[in-house]
Each structure stands twice: as structure tokens, then as C-alpha cells.
Amino acid sequence: MRTLLRTHLRPMHAEDIPQVMDIERESFPTMWPQTAYKRELQNRAARYLVLVEDGGEPPDGADAGGGFWNALRRIVTPAEERGEHVLGFLGIWLMVGEAHIVTVAVRERVRRMGIGERLLIACIELAVDSDQEVVTLEVRKSNTAAQDLYIKYGFDRVGLRVRYYTDNQEDAVIMTTPDLTTPSYRRLFEGLRARHRDRYPDLWT
């Protein structure tokens, strides 16, 4: 297994799109065109995060005032200048009362190293920070790896969209968290986040 160099999380920029599309290519049977990413980066209801391995300075102020997203937005230097390598990405839409995970993927050669979970933790923090009650998503019925990740974070299977995926007519399982604001969910989440920090300190620099 490969060890990671210094990593950090930040909002996705347009110049990350080629690397994001590389990850998408090895992760999904169909791909978004580049224009879809460009449009999404302009979408006021969308938030796209990347986890990068970097040769540059670590981000500062990620927990500073002004909210989690505003703190992340302060990290603006282009990826190439920083020698950054995108290891994973996640996109959500902030809707009324609900954050919807649109996409999430990790580079194949660094899977099972906590990166997908790190992105999901950031996503749940963003949802809480913007007063969403739940996080929801659709996932292929056959994608048990992703479903295991969501189940770990308290998501329930709440429905099925029959033949949702047009490439192979596969069903989508709809998964949703409990109310993020309840003390029981807060306890579950804080415990999982603390365990993740202990297990993968390199993903929390």
C-alpha cells in the first residue's frame, strides 16, 4: 500500500477538471462532459470538494470563523502551481432541507485508505453548516462498497428507483441519513470522525 504525502481538502476549481475526469473514467461506466463540470462549478446550490496530495503549503483556517465552506474557499492557488494531485472528489447540491450527494469517487490506486470517508465527513459537515436536515443520494444496487460506506455513516436504504441507470438499466438504491441535528446522530458522527482522525492522521493535516 502506498503512503500519502501531505493532503488537504479544498473546493474544486476549473483547472482540477482534467484530473477529476481521470478519476471519473476509472470509477464510472459513463462520464460527464467537461462542460457539465464547468456548469456545476457555477451552480450556486452546488459544492464540489477535492482531496489533494500536495507539494505546497497546507491550508490554514479550515476551522476558522465564517463557516466551513468560506474557510475552504480561501485556498485559491491553482492546482498546477502547487504541484497538487487530486486523489478524490465529491459534489453535493444543497436543496431545501436536504443535501444531495451528486457524485463521489476516489482514485483507484488509493482506495481503502480513508479518502472516501474523509470526503463524506466533509460533506456532512457542509450539510450541517448550511442547516440541512439530511443527506441523501442514489447508488447502484450492485455498488456494495459505496453502500457500506454510507451505512457506516447511518444512512438507511429508503427506496428504489427502478432501472435508473440508463447504461445497464440497473436500479438505484435511495439512501438517506437520519436527521443530522438529533443528539443521537451527532454522537454517531462525532465518534466516527474522531476514529477516522486517529486512524488516518495524514488526511487531517
Ligand SMILES: CC(C)(COP(=O)(O)OP(=O)(O)OC[C@H]1O[C@@H](n2cnc3c(N)ncnc32)[C@H](O)[C@@H]1OP(=O)(O)O)[C@@H](O)C(=O)NCCC(=O)NCCS
Ligand atoms: C466508494 C468509494 C468512494 C470509497 O472510497 P475509499 O476511499 O476507497 O473508501 P474508504 O477507505 O474511505 O472506506 C471507508 C468505508 O467505506 C466502506 N468501504 C469502502 N470500500 C469498500 C469495499 N471495497 N468493500 C467494502 N466496504 C468498503 C467501508 O465501510 C470502509 O470503512 P472501513 O475501512 O472501516 O471498513 C470508492 O470505492 C470509489 O471511488 N468507488 C468508485 C466510485 C463510486 O462507486 N462512487 C460512489 C457512487 S454513489
